[in-house]
Each structure stands twice: as C-alpha cells, then as structure tokens.
Amino acid sequence: MNKRFAVILAAGKGTRMKSDLYKVLHPVCEKPMVQHIVDQLKGCNVEKTIAIVGHGADTVKDQLGNDIEYALQEEQLGTGHAVMQAENVLNDKDGTTVVLCGDTPLLTKETIDALIEEHESKGAKATVLTASAEDPTGYGRIIRSNDGSVKKIVEHKDASDEERLVEEINTGTYCFDNRTLFEALKHVNNDNVQGEYYLPDVIEILQKQDEIIAAYLTDDFNETMGVNDRVALSRAEQIMKKRTNEQLMRDGVTIIDPDHTYVSVDAKVGKDTVLYPGTMIKGDVTIGEQCTIGPHSEIENSMIGNETTVKQSVVHHSEVGNRVSIGPFSHLRPQTKLGNDVRVGNFVELKKMSMENGSKASHLSYLGDAEIGEGVNVGCGSITVNYDGKNKYLTKIEDGAFIGCNSNLIAPVTVGKEAYVAAGSTITDDVPGESLAIARERQTNKDGYVKKNK
Template structure:
C-alpha cells in the first residue's frame, strides 16, 4: 500500500488565455507550468505519473518527455472524465493516487507530501487539499460536517447562496486510495449546470458510503492558484519569483532589488554573489560564488564561474571561467567558451568560439567560429571574417598573438604563436609564429590636392 501514483490533468486548451499556446505550456519564471508540477512530483517518490492530455497533446508530450506516461482525453467532459482516462494504467493497483491540475505551478513538494501524510494518518479513502480564500469566487467550496469532516465539495456555479459564503476552497488537488477512486468514478454523473463529470463528486459518493474523507489546508494560498488567464499568470509569476528570490537570499546571494530581478526556477547561484536590478536569468544557469551580475544583464542556459563580473550584457548558451570581466554591452552567443581571467569589453560579440586564459578583446570586435589561445590581445575593431555566403570557416589565433586594431582575419586562417598583425591589415594567408604581418596599401600623399580642387 506504500506505492504512490500521480495523475496530472493537462487536457484543457485554456480559451481564456486568448493564446495559440496551450494553457499548461505557458511559462512561469521561464518554465511551463505543467513542468513545475512534474518536477515537484519527481521529488515525492512517485512510482508512476500519468498526464491526461487533450488539446496540444503532442506539444505537451514533447515538453514533458518520456519519463512519465500519457492518457488521451479526446473530448473534454470534466475532471472526473479526465481522471477516468488514466484507469487503464492504474486499475487494480494498490496504493495512493494524487490528482493535480496542470495549471497549478506553485504547488510544492512539501505540500504534496503533507497531503499524503494526512491521508495516511487519517486512514482516509480521499483527502482534499484546501485553502482559505479571502475572495472564494469561482472556486469549489469545501462543505464540512459539524465534526469537521468533509461532507461534500460543491462547484461555485452549483453552490447555494449559503454555500458561497464558505471561504474554504477546493484547490483541485486530491489524494485517493487508488482502487477506491476508480470504483467511485463509475458512479459520477453529469447532472449539473455544465453537463460535466466532476471529480469532486467522488467525495460525496464516498461520504455516502461511509468512507473517511479528510482534508489538509495549505498554509500558503498561492499554492492553490490555478492559472486561467493572463492576469492569473502574472500573479503566479510574481509569487514564484518572490519564492525563488527569497530562497536565494537565504542561501547567501545578495539581490539589490528583488522586485526587479528575474531568476528561473532551475538556476543555481553561489553565495556572496551580487545580482543588480534588471537582471534576467533564464533556463539552466549556474553562477558561482563572489560574482557580480548586472545591472540589466541577461543570462540564458550558461555556466559562470567564481569571481566573474558581467554588466549590461547578454550571455547565451556559453561557459565562462573564473575572474572574467564581461561588458558593458557585450554579447556572448551560443557555444562561446571563455577561460579564466579573460576580458571581453564593450560592444564585443562572440559566437561559437573559445578564448584561452588571460586573453582579451576590449572593445568593438566580432569573433565568430574562432579558437583564440592564451594571453592574446585582440585590438579594437578586429573581425574574424568567417562567412563566404555559403559556409563558415575557422580562425585560429595561437598563444600570445597580438591582433592590431581594425584587422580583418579572412577564414580559414591561422595566426601563429606570438605573431603580430599590423593595425588595419586584411589577413588572407596564415601568419607564422613570431612574424609581423602587414596587409594594407601604402600611404600616398597628394601634395596640393585641396588647392587644385578649389
């Protein structure tokens, strides 16, 4: 009886979102809301998770991958009907099944486990996750008996005036005895205003059968927040951001202005790092200790090592070493890898390249499809000319080379170790190590030109 299962209801299109993107795929702090649910369940020792999909099924499957199972609800006939689609995977199994909505991204592992613990402690056949709402409009109400046990759950549309005064609401998350759940679902009918099969009706059915119905109230109402439109989406984003930022600060990260700092749920940031306002950290990002990030910096799917400073810059899909200085106004595009003690200055763009320890490109340069060694100086306005209109080619700059200002390196080309490129050169051939390459027209002065022109 210790097995745990989960059913995620993710079949709705979400018409109130007014979007071509299916509701459960809308991101909250950079991650689709249904992915938040799956990630929390993965921490709860759940043996099997089934996502009930309908609208956008293929997109949902692509997002969640193969680590969970799927059941198709071809026609959306209510939450009870949706759970029935998972019967084939779970029928006859002994254990507990948690049912969650795919549009409740703020639900935490701790609350899910507390719900299961309450279910076990009370010996219940069903346990409801509830919350207290200042304004319960639109939520199903939890109606209790005089002894505090759950009598029934009634949807807002079907509730009486007296029942609508109740502030304890159904969050849409439940824990059931698995076999009891699917047996009771067969007795649910659609005799209601919407003509749908409601999962909460199972509670009333079990109550009439004399089964124990328990309830666990979450301490944080935000966890119950279901996302039905863009207004609710923005509220969830704000609540999730506050949660993430508070956790970071308690772990030793300094956020100068948490309300103006945007960090993804998957980011990892080391202690004594300082994040300035306007910084956006998205996706799978790891930032080390004693870093300074921002202001107005965007980092996406990248690794930043200890002691690095990045200000007013963009870093995407890149690896940055220790004690690196980036910005202001630098752009690291995908597949950039910087060693330690590197300097990338203002208005420098890097793409699909590596730069060894101690090298620098201080300003106004583009280095794409390049391998730059250690202790290399790339002068202002220098460019690796990597594209001929059809293909891209590699530029190699070996250790200790000096690239003079306003140089064009026409790939494929190699600049040897400790070689010098004279300012203003266009290099089309390999340069041997320790050589000086000059590739520019000789200066010609036309004496008296201006007087003759006049």
C-alpha cells in the first residue's frame, strides 16, 4: 500500500462566523470541527498529517496537540498557497496526499478511505471528491469523459447551459500523487480577481499534461458540507446529532426523543440503556448497560456503571458504579467517585469525594473533600465543612457510620466505624468507632414565655 499523507487547511479566521473563536475551532456535537477531521484520519492509515494554520495558530495547536505537524500560512493567499506551506515536510516523499478543509466536520473515515482507494486504483495523479447536489447552483461542476475520468471542472459562472444541468459537484476535497502535487503547485499563478493561488488550478495543469484525473462520487451530500457561518454550523450540528443518535439506537440504546437528546460523538452507551428527552452527554463519557439517564440530565467526561439511574441531575468528571441512584436534582462535581448501590438524592452536591458501596445521602447535603466508607447513612441537611477561607481539609466517615440530620462535620475530622452523630450536632473532634457524638446545647423550655411577652 502506498504511503498516505494528509494536509488540513485550517488557517482561515472565518469572518462570516462573526466570532472571536477561529472558525475551525467552533464545536459540532461538543467537538471542534477540525478535531473531527483529525480523528477521522486516524482510521485511514495516514502516516503524517499536517495542519496549515494561520489565524489563531497557537489556539489550534493547543486543541490538536502533538499528534500531528503544523505549517504556518502567514498570509492567507488562497488554498493553493496554503498547501504550498507543507512543501518542506512532504515534497520529497512518494505516496498519496489527501487535502481536506478544516471546516468539513461531517466527513467520515469511510469516505476518505474510499476516495484514496479510488485514486490509487485508477492510477490517477489527482482525484476529486464529488457529490450529487439537488441544487448545484454556485458549485463547480464535474464534467466526465466517456471512460468516467474527469474531463474538466467548470465553475458555475463559466458553465454552459448544458453543463449547468450537471448535478455532480466539486466538494473541495482532493487526493494527489504527492510529488506531482508540489511540482504542479509551482506553476499555479494568482492571475485572478482575488489575487490568490487556488488549489483547483492544479487539476487544470495536470489535465493539460494529459494526466489521469479521477473522481469519487460520495452518496451523502451532507458529508461534504463546509461550515462558513452560524446557520451552516447549526445544520452540521443537527446532522451529526442525528447520525450519532441513530447509530446508538442501532446498537441497542433506546432514545425516547432523538430530536431533543444530545450525545457526544465520543460517548459510549451500553445496550438497553434508556436516554430520556433533555439529556446532554458531553465529551468522553462511558455509560453501561440497562441505565436510565434523564430526563434533563447532563453528563460530561464521566463513567457510569450498569443499571444506574441519573434523573434530572448533573455529573461532571466523575466515576459512578453499578445500580446507583442519582437525583432528582443532584450535582456531582469533578473528582467524585461512587461505589455500587449508592443513593444520592434530591439536592445533594458532591465534590472531590468518594462514597463506597451501599452508602447514601438522600437529600439536601453538601459533601466535599470527603472519604465515605461502606453502608454509611448521611442524614438530611448534613455538611462537610471543608474550607476555612484559605485551605480545604478532608473529612473521613468510616464504614457503617450514621450521620444525623443537620450535622456539621468541621474538617479535618474522622467519624469512626459504626459511630453515630446525633442530629443537629457540630462535630469538631474525631468520633471513635461505635460511639455516639452529641454536640449541641441542651434544650431549655421557658414556661409561659409567650403569654408574658404579650
């Protein structure tokens, strides 16, 4: 198999987006557009990927990391000029180079693979990814010879009436023989209204040299859509969401209302799990089998075990075990870890804490910077007081302990195994195992108080 290379055009600011965020970094289903392209290329046996960066170069590099290489296009002088910036990395290499736009997030690795295979099987010097458009107005048309090769690509404004009837259009994604690409780029000029160097001019140069120009027609026009403004961004979001949800349903997940359920493309959801409307699953999430998520729950960068329920709650950067019940109206903040058979109920907030198997905090509690053992009951209104204004401290509650309602545990403090804390107590010292701690004023009744004050 020929060596494969990729060039991603990601230098444009995208003025039509009217945004301080560079265009290729706008997210589609929780992932920046250019990251979608990079991730799809990982499944295409590409040896080297070069992103052409310009506006916001450092921000793009921060997003994509060190898995790929970069070339800087200091002035945006057209797509041909952009690809020229990769010459120092690729010009002496034999193989196939695919050129993609960083604002085409819907392209799949299957289509990219098929494009490259068509290119190599035809022995072409260049291959164009094409699509069939119901309304091709404004697109360059693909005019084929009788043998199926590309005779020419004609822009809409230059097309004859007969050529304008052609529905096969140029999508702006190409494959090239690598050496031929950079040799042809030397002959591209900027003799046009914009004064720019255009990559499609390479096709015309190669045609004049009687080289084979091929085309691969994808059966999904939507895959090739470029995003140039917020309207197109919204459309791409809808298409990606539908694609993701339909795949989950084919894999055995029940989605009650797919139009109102948002699932990251990186999420993994087990079979027989049910997603209710209003659910948002963001980032790198793994959800086990036979879970119930929603309605109106948000899970981000977390792991959820099997047979767990998350109802009208928020879970961020946390790990949840099997048969756990969360919500309604619970908030699991980062670094929360719950064991199996745990119950976290109404209006409970957890942060940077662990709760072992069978423990529960059923309602109206804040538990932060805490280690809670197995079989612990945390009563309503109980709080781990973890912050003194400067530093945060750890609370430990050992196996089988019982924390009565409206208790304040002033960290650092430990409640021992099977100890009891009486309701309404403020605990400032460690409680030994199997002990009862009472820290409150003794009740005093004032007989006749109301009558006297009247």
